[in-house]
Amino acid sequence: MTDATSTDLSQPLAARQAIHRGEWQRHTSGLAPGYAQANLVILPARYAEDFLRFCLRNPRACPLLDVTDSGDPHPRALGHGIDLRHDVPRYRIYREGALNEERTDIGDLWQDDFVTFLIGCSFSFEDALIADGLEVRHIHLDRNVPMYRTLIPLDPSGPFGGNLVVSMRPFRPADAIRAIQITTDMPRVHGAPVHLGLPASLGIADLAHPDFGDSPVINDDELPVFWACGVTPQVAIEAARLPLVITHSPGHMLITDIPNQRLKYG
């Protein structure tokens, strides 16, 4: 791993090439700013139809940016020359629903029947919120976003189901309304919030203790605002206990050539 500063990581192709060569193996936050990053789910084709239906039935949690043909490692709609076997800095290999190992390359695990689902990521709408002048608290504090399991059931498909996981960002009421307006226009990256203000209605007992990520800082004049979270499909996949599933490692995303701005209006 060479010094990252020797490569220009501000453009998506250059960043992917550095990752491809193994020169960048850390999280992708801040790389190629302004371009969308994607969550990755790689499944054998025999599970793909059920998972596709699961995504379509739960679009807030699993907004699809692209689905590859069986065996094709190139999501052509998302950028030039992307190779899903090498272009993600860190992968997670799940066997029978359990995290089995992490790898920086999955070339030798690739199967001719793999179908890859590329799912929109909240990084894109957070960029839009910040560009509008809003403070996104966990970014401002350099923490991970707090995420919570809810009691809201997902619409199941085959082995995939369970409950919605949400991420939370606190805002003063007028800013919460603005955040709803901005993210409403971005349905491919989770879209509008699913809830705000009354966490008990979601089955969240204590905001101070999230199920994933870091604990929040919420001021007295702020409301907690909840978006459907990309961790939802990961939780559903673990619960499905399939023989083999590959995902990105949290925060280690696929960098696409799609400007965040292009994700407005779906």
Place this chain on the structure above:
Amino acid sequence: MTDATSTDLSQPLAARQAIHRGEWQRHTSGLAPGYAQANLVILPARYAEDFLRFCLRNPRACPLLDVTDSGDPHPRALGHGIDLRHDVPRYRIYREGALNEERTDIGDLWQDDFVTFLIGCSFSFEDALIADGLEVRHIHLDRNVPMYRTLIPLDPSGPFGGNLVVSMRPFRPADAIRAIQITTDMPRVHGAPVHLGLPASLGIADLAHPDFGDSPVINDDELPVFWACGVTPQVAIEAARLPLVITHSPGHMLITDIPNQRLKYG
């Protein structure tokens, strides 16, 4: 006043004609359903420029549908043959800031220097909320909407200023988000809410005791959602203590030819 059932009041022109002839002197809620109704402020021209600036500086509270030329009683953009001297069922005459009398016709009060401001009304967005399947509580309960004075200062102009007045409608959080989305697209009839969830931030001490309208019914799983209210300009006008101002009487609106649907997207 003849039996209202003898006239078809479902179309705006017929409804206005019945009002013009003095056959309908009651409130206009439910008349010409699906068409926008407007708030009315009539001022001598020497105050009109200041009031125009006041509306433009506070567009959520005073969204302008039309402003007439000095002395012209016909708001041509709003419908066929409207005559502002006769086509509103009940007018209020303010002298030196005090309500002086109510009339059903102002033909003999009309002045060559009168400028009329026609301001969007929440009836239009409430129609859109109901059409989307939301329950608008005060309509469901056949009450008047609860309205509250706030501590949010308006941007003043000349003699016009004071604080924002808001109307409140309670919704469960997911419906509140939907209501924000729907009204965001209707900026000419108050647009998106200005606040939700934390009335104390607005300076509202007790939701159960509104300053205008009827007391609300809010369930435990609901948030109060606040929109800028058309009562705001009326309060500003009273405080300005002008020699003469004419408005509609609350609920007794001008019926326009503009379908509510046409108020989407501004």
